Amino acid sequence: MAIVDNIGTALSGSGGSVILTSVDKLVDWSRGQSLWAFPMGTACCAMELIAASFNKFDFDRLGTFPRPDPRHTDVMILAGTITEKMKPAVKLLYDQMPEPKWVVAMGNCTVSGGIFYYDTYSVVRGADTFLPIDVYIAGCPPRPESLQDGIIQLRELVREESIAPGKRHERKTLLPRKGEGAGDAL
């Protein structure tokens, strides 16, 4: 756990709300300014993700820096279809990322299974069945601009978050899951 998390725990315990708020803002602002992204490209969306990193779209200028090592990053960008065989590998890489961490689901396949939702035996129907997703980006594939917008929204979200425990935002899944009603009818 990072040292800032310890500060958060210590200060919220002693009732130091004024100091905590200031530290909070500073830490969250700086976290939001520099999100290092782990490009988890499993299929064709990875092409758009690669295009986003290079000179035409250039995500570096927004402080989003691709780093192909889960231990150095704090955002996982899931780009592409996730198969049942790939699922354990994705989970393992997510587990290797240090806290705090966020996940962006890029493209229809990672959001819900996309065109593989029906009549397919090997595709995971949405990454949110096994990972907590913060930002969903629809598209098949989404343009780099959409990804950019998604990253900007994630930065807003990170800035709002507090280092104090219990103040993290809630993650909700998009589609109803098996046994939750609407999905069963199909």
Add this chain to the structure above:
Amino acid sequence: MSPHDVRHHLAELSPQLDARISDHFEDVVIEVGSANLLQTASELLELGFDRLGMVTAVDTGDDFEMVYRVTSRSLSCSAFVKTRVGRIEPRVASLCPVWPAANWQEREVWDLFGIHFTGHPDMRRILLPEEWPGWPLRKDYDDPNVIRRPDYI
């Protein structure tokens, strides 16, 4: 050796291998019994067919048809080798000793059709998880997790 000579040579070999030779556009199609498959493959390699491009299977409903496509760079021609295997515990000889490229492709056929290749060095699933039940590309495969597409889409 011209493509014509290749056909002639194969026609000479066919009684020995109990094979049926036919043409499919530019390609030669060689249909053999599964017992003679390995020998046919060796003969083809000797003839100059040095590249195994594709291994696949077809579920015809009654049985499986194995399809191999081999090409020869020196002879500038290609051939299909076909053989049929029964539906219950299908087994066919592995062609890895002849063309090492068969290794992963035969694993894929094992993975999706459940056809066992005898003499294969590493007969495991390749695309699906090890514990997967059934063989998805068979016509009679049914998976309870598959969501069927509704008619209105």
